[in-house]
Amino acid sequence: RIVFFDTLLAKLNADEVEAVLAHELGHFRHRHIIKRLAVLAPTSLVLLALLGWLAGQPWFFTGLGTSANDMATALALFFLVLPAFTFPLAPVLSHMSRRHEFEADAYAAKQTRASDLVAALVKLYRDNASTLTPDPLYSRVFDSHPPAVLRVARLQALPH
Numbered sequence: 001r002i003v004f005f006d007t008l009l010a011k012l013n014a015d016e017v018e019a020v021l022a023h024e025l026g027h028f029r030h031r032h033i034i035k036r037l038a039v040l041a042p043t044s045l046v047l048l049a050l051l052g053w054l055a056g057q058p059w060f061f062t063g064l065g066t067s068a069n070d071m072a073t074a075l076a077l078f079f080l081v082l083p084a085f086t087f088p089l090a091p092v093l094s095h096m097s098r099r100h101e102f103e104a105d106a107y108a109a110k111q112t113r114a115s116d117l118v119a120a121l122v123k124l125y126r127d128n129a130s131t132l133t134p135d136p137l138y139s140r141v142f143d144s145h146p147p148a149v150l151r152v153a154r155l156q157a158l159p160h
Contacts, residue, residue: 011127016120019112026107032100039096043089050085051078090141097144105151106158114155121151 002024009017027033054060055074061067064077108117125148134147145151 008124011123012120015113015116016123019108019117020120020124022108022111023104023117025111026104027100029107030100030103032104035100036096039093047082047085051075054078094140094142094144098146101145101151102154105155109155109158114158114160118152118155121148121155 002021004017004020008020012020051074054077055071058069060077061069061073064080066073066077105117108114133149134143136147139147
């Protein structure tokens with residue numbers, strides 16, 4: 001299901017809405033959700049196994065300054081330290097997501113006009129207060145969507 005909010009519909013003209021719809025359909029066509037789940041499901045299982053193992057380790061509790069040794073405390077402590085375990089995954093997941101965005105952009109450009117998607121992207125990035133030229137290193141590690149400048153450049157480089 002693809003849902004467009006009234007604010008998006010009010011900001012974009014019909015051709016731009018069509019291009020955004022084609023972009024979203026590109027995610028479906030390229031099976032991006034299934035690919036993401038194929039990465040996230042095993043990762044979640046590994047993290048749950050790690051939680052189960054840590055819950056049985058007394059040092060996990062004492063090392064984090066508590067004498068409680070129960071699953072509720074283990075869960076709270078686990079979520080406290082989870083970023084240390086997931087931080088190395090951030091660049092991998094961000095890269096995958098950005099690659100999917102480029103694929104969906106290319107699909108939309110084939111189905112509609114690239115210029116309409118470019119116009120829509122610029123409006124959406126501006127309206128969402130996204131910087132049009134973010135720090136490249138930060139963007140590569142943390143951003144799920146490529147910077148507007150890169151997306152526009154790739155769309156403009158596609159054959160018409």
